[in-house]
Amino acid sequence: MVNIFRLDIVKIVFLVCVLIGGVHTVKAQDILKSKDLTTLKVDALSDDDIAKIKQQLAQSGLTETQAEELAIQKGLPPIEAQKLKARLSAVTNSVSSGKTIAPNSAKNISRTVDTSALRYGGGEPFKSNVFGSELFTNNRLIFEPDLRIATPKNYAIGPDDELVIDVFGYQEANYRLQVSAEGTINIPLIGVISVNGLTVEQASKRIKDKMQQNGYANIATGKTQVQISIGKIRTINVTVIGEARKPGTYSISSLSTVFNALYLAAGPTDKGSFREIEVVRNSKVLVKLDAYDFLLKGDQSKNVRLMDQDVIRIPVAKVQVSLSGEVKREGVFEVLPSNNLQQLIDFAGGFTSEAYTASIQIKQVTDKERRVKDLPKAEFASYIPEKGDSIFIGKILDRYTNSVNIKGAIYRPGTYELSSGLTVTKLIAKADGLKDEAFRNRGLIIRTSELDLTKKVIPFSVQNIINKADVDIALQKDDEVIIGAADAYKQNYTLTLQGEVKKPGTFNYVEGITLKDLLFLAEGFTDASAVDKIEIARRYAGDSATNANNIAIIVDAATEKDLATIGADVPLNPWDIVVVRKKPNYQEQITVKIVGEVKYPGSYTLTTKSERVSSVIARSGGLTSFAFTEAASLTRINKVENRSLNEEKLKKLQRAVDDSSGTLATEISKPTIKVGLDLKEILNHPGGIDDVVLQDGDILNIPIQQREVKVNGEVMVPSDVVFKQGEGLNYYIDKAGGFTDNARERKVYVVYPNGSAARIKKFLFFKSNPKVTAGSEILVPQIPERKKAGLTTTEIIALTSGIASLAGVVIAILKL
Template sequence: MKTQTTIIFTAALLLAIGTLCVPASAQNDPQDAWLANKSYNQFTYAQAAKAPEQTYRDDLLPTDTPAAENALPGTAEELPLATDALEERHPASPIEALYAHRAVEDLKQFGYDLFEDQPPASEKSTAPLGTVQDSFILGTGDTLRITFTGQRTGTALYKIDSDGQILIDDFPPIPAAGQSIESLRHILITQAKNLPNTQIYMSLAAVRQIGVLVIGNVSNPGLKRLSAFQTIIDALSAAGGISKDGSLRQVRLIRNGHSHPIDLYNILIRPDTAPQTDIDMNLRDGDRLIVPPLGPTLAISGAVKRPGIYEIRKTFSGGAEKLSLSDMLALSGGILAPGQNRFMKFTLTKDGEETVEEVQDRSAPQFSDGAILGVARGQEKRAGMIELTGNTRRPGLHDLSRNKSLSALLNNDQALGPDTYPLAGIIERYDPDLMSKRYLAFPVRLVLTKRYDQNLQEGDTIRLLSKTDIESLQDRTPETRAKPVSLKSPDKDTEDLPPELTAFLSEHAAYLRGAVRNPGLYPVGPGETLEGLLAASGGPALEADTSNIEITALLPGAQASAPRRKINLQETNPADIDIRAGDAVRINGKTQRAEEKTVLISGEVTSPGQYDLLPGDKVSDLLKRAGGLTPQAYPFGAIFSRESERKSEQLRFRAAAQDMQRSLAAAIERDKNPPGAAQIEMVRGLAAELGAIQAVGRITVETDPAKLEIKPELDMLLEPGDRLYIPKRPLTVRVSGEVLSPASLQFRSGKDPLDYIHEAGSFTYNADKDRTFVLYPDGSAQPLQVNTWNHKPALIPPGSTIIVPRDPKPFDFIESARDVSQILSNLAITSIFIDDLRN
């Protein structure tokens, strides 16, 4: 006890001495005062690190914290003292007290408030939100709602008994525990086939209670009774939440002897990209959740959006991972405001001494267990100074007396950052007469080669751009130059360049088009040449005609004596051709470039595969290049699929599915005549089928070489991504849709469509006879009259498919029912095409 008192007294005395001994120069610079105060408290930090846990009390925390003017720059009067944390409702944990003492700022352990003020698990809803997934595993105690329609009707609830079975009249005992909803539904449908003209539907009515053991560093460990739909977060909340000496990043779920790691930071910081396991993985009876002790930590303080103490992961070797400055800023949500922020790293040596260094490299991993990142906002303006910013290796303030001109400031390429844009930099200068900022462009590469210079003034900001900054200008045209664009500045964490600066760059740009590698807008400074413009764009393309270059002055007054010039680079040096803001440069090409995409042909051709596409290629050209058709080929049944049509068809399917879901929701909300469970299940199944089916994008084409030779107007031009499949000559006719036994039947000349339908078992109860149609091998379709009162024979060639659509009457209760018939037909056709391509 005596030793502890001595340590506390000595620490307090040195704190007081340290405050009095702050250098006088620090009184004029808040940031220096802050750093000076921390350096004079190194002994206290060392003692705090070595002292026992009980020494972290309010009598050890600094009571002589520097005044507002000496506090962390940019956050004065906003930062609570470390002692304030001890007066709150929740006392600070030992690790919070240590970091608050070192950072001279109240810091909280991140993420533990997730479990504060949570309602008890018994008060939370145990019902799922939305449709229960078919993959949900059933267990003893679950209640199922089973509905019969047809000859047997009725709805009843069945509970899975202790033997894991459900008992239904006229059915044998059915094992249900351990089955997924989807697999049990298939079992019931199979059993229901023994009942004539009866359909069965099943859904989950109520879920069982499960027991989950939560142990480790939680407030109330033990066995928790939950519903099968509750998640890992619910289980931890039921245990009172994770205590501050427990880990948020190393939670383990033990299931069937296997351990699954859970990182709760994925929910707290990256919920949009978090793995499904970390967010809402359903629990199972017998699961165990283990919360190990807190792992390695570090802290972030100062001018950031979310200062606090963060846990970091352990490496495979048992040590702590190392984070870069960018990683630290991402953890804390980023800096509070853009500007010339300074980043200080505080670490403890093995002897407990505090070391401070300024971070220069943002990407180097350097923050590990026990480190603190302090973010300080620097002063924006100083007398006799200029500022260099943007894509530079020497950002910050520079002495004007030593850098009176651009050539003095940028005296070599060491000041440039990687991929600096060479054609233009920006001088931001304040005009006191106009009380506004104005911009001046200068050619960076010409400054470096001493061919251009300009004097600088106090307060100037010289901004260097990167090639990435210019990429967002590449899609702009001269007609839309006044429209603002978004550019990212490398030295700012989240802020865009000012809109007036992006407009200035657009106005002071030359437009390059034609046979160049990267056409687009390129800002240019005074004195720039065609040589620099071509180099910045990657140079002329291989097919470029450098003897035929056209330069047009688009801005009024620019080169009015020669608004359009013709340049021949075989006779003229491009370094002698001036390029000014507003010029449009076009380089013509000598030849057409081959398409950089392919078409695919498969099936009954001699050499199937992918073929490069040239402009003007047609179907007949592709057939010749593939070696022609084989003797077994059936060109009448060719399937031609086009990329653009596939996308359009896919969008139509998705839109129809969304429209059906909206109509179903509106029908359920109706007060009168709401749909039944069977109808809801039917519509949801159709919507799911629409959302999942892959479009084919078939176009009817002629692929018979003999016919194409006679009628060349039928020879279709090919596009990149086209697919052509030539099937074998078939000897069957397929009957699909609402028939009792869909099948491929032997083709016989003279057979009627109704004959094929009868061979397939005739119509089902849900068949829509009036909309029966035939799908011919070439993709065209024709309605059929197969009712007894309006029967009309039709010619059915081999390879055709007779489709009996589903009756849309069960969907009459939704608003979009008038479109269901067309949807059902399209689904049937698409399924046939997919089967053909798969076979």
């Protein structure tokens, strides 16, 4: 009994594999589908059985826990489920995909096939251009027997089938009996009945007769009813041989057909036949299946149900023909001796809409060489394709047999039919006529010669043809009529207006335009305009050789500011450049700002162009008692022209001051600059050389008093040191811990609160340190890194090794 269930679980797993073959994702409920596991004993399963189950669960994406839950739902006792989970977890080496699995039963010599090799969700499907191959490589097309249908009447019962016998009415009983290897069933108290090879209907009659004779006499009167059906379907062994992608013996459901087995074997190879597939039963050809009947017509009349030990033989295709080009389905097709070229084209779905069907080019293969055959359309139905034929369907010619074209200044440009008697005027009428901007003095016809395809131009007067003053021109095939636009043949003149107007720019020249008209288009003058000083630069015509040096004529003009239509006006010519000058004494207000320690900080408008720092300080109420006069500075906008230094000059300056960090370039390009002020000198001597003349946007900064000195750079502890009157530079450096080993002591400099700086000076043996004031900053620079002269360590080692080797050679020579 245990052996039966052990075989049964293998069959269960295999059936699940067949059911999920070709599916990308597997749902959990497909595992152990419609199976009763109540009597399964896990201890009776061999390691090979467990390995097979492990492999199938892995392919289905199920964990051991999920498998345990599903098995319990199907009736497996919890203790057995835990055993099964433990044994599945212990399996480390799963069976390789597609590898032959030998069942334990000596009676069953078939192989159970891992159909994951045919499910292309996890790998690349077979790629082939042979027509029909997609039937077996399409991962969305699944051939599997329907196990839920009623058992067919002609189904032949065999070993391992399960018969369900329901007795009801006057007497009641239920039997689930498995057909033995000898083809019999044993009904309790009734006896052994042979059902092998019988249909369900025949077996039902035999079973009823036997039961009627042994205790169920009421079957004859109808008081007792007996219903017989198939409970579990057996598996059969089918062998696929020949040109199959995966030939071999397969265990499949007894309801399977030829296509089910072919799908498991992945169908024919590229050189295998799709049209003469043989089903061999009892050493005789039962049927020849033509897959094209199914592919092209949906006909499955030859897709017979398989029986145990059937053989499916896929022979080599005798004639295969390549069909490409303008057909709806390109590929390699198999043709039989009865198929002609027209039928082959029908196999490919027919021609595309752009196929050239007047003739077809066929590249043939002879015994010695290749040759080309041009087959006219009349011979399509009589030509029988031969082995190695390569048939190409070309495209129709990209040209029209009866067309003319018109383009340009007409309402509907495009291609039109060359009807009988079509002329230029009739074609213009077909195109809904000329546009208003059409150029009527001239049109062109581009005509192509049919003899040598050369082109020639035929000019005509559009106006004269429309008015019938000239003879209308008859059009020919492929003529192209061109109607120009008048604007394209005119010079677009412009005027340029610059200076003190609201909207300066370039304007289109219009016949008769004057100076006031142009100023009107620019929305008039600005407040700064000098209306009596307008300059017109007029292009010099240069028609003669005289005055060859002249390039423009200057015209001085003046006008009224209100642009009234009365009064003097100046006519303008094409290309005139009009410049409205600015009033000589016109000046917009200049504003500066003062911040910090003054009584009334804020913005101040300068009264004169030469107003100075002392004047603005006086207007702000003077300094407060907290003003730090030594730190006063002026922030000024760095003008663009000051920032746009020549790149080469900047590089020279960087080399001169040894600036490799780019700091100098950054400082020069800053949008503002800081100007240090000697505020005491300015206030003591207003208007003097230190009293700076202010500019627009200047910011005068007078900070609050500071009593610290900053020490930064290459010192031990950069810090702020309280200012001490009378102490020198070394005092503050000592307070910061002194110099580091990397300090450049001779280049120490002091930056004062107002932005000016001073550094250590040296003359002969005398050294002069800069003065340190409150609020200043001492900066100790770093010794710049310099490349070491001489060889690197690696080079020295290499050179030494070379010398040592050379010395060894010399010593060896001397010893000779």
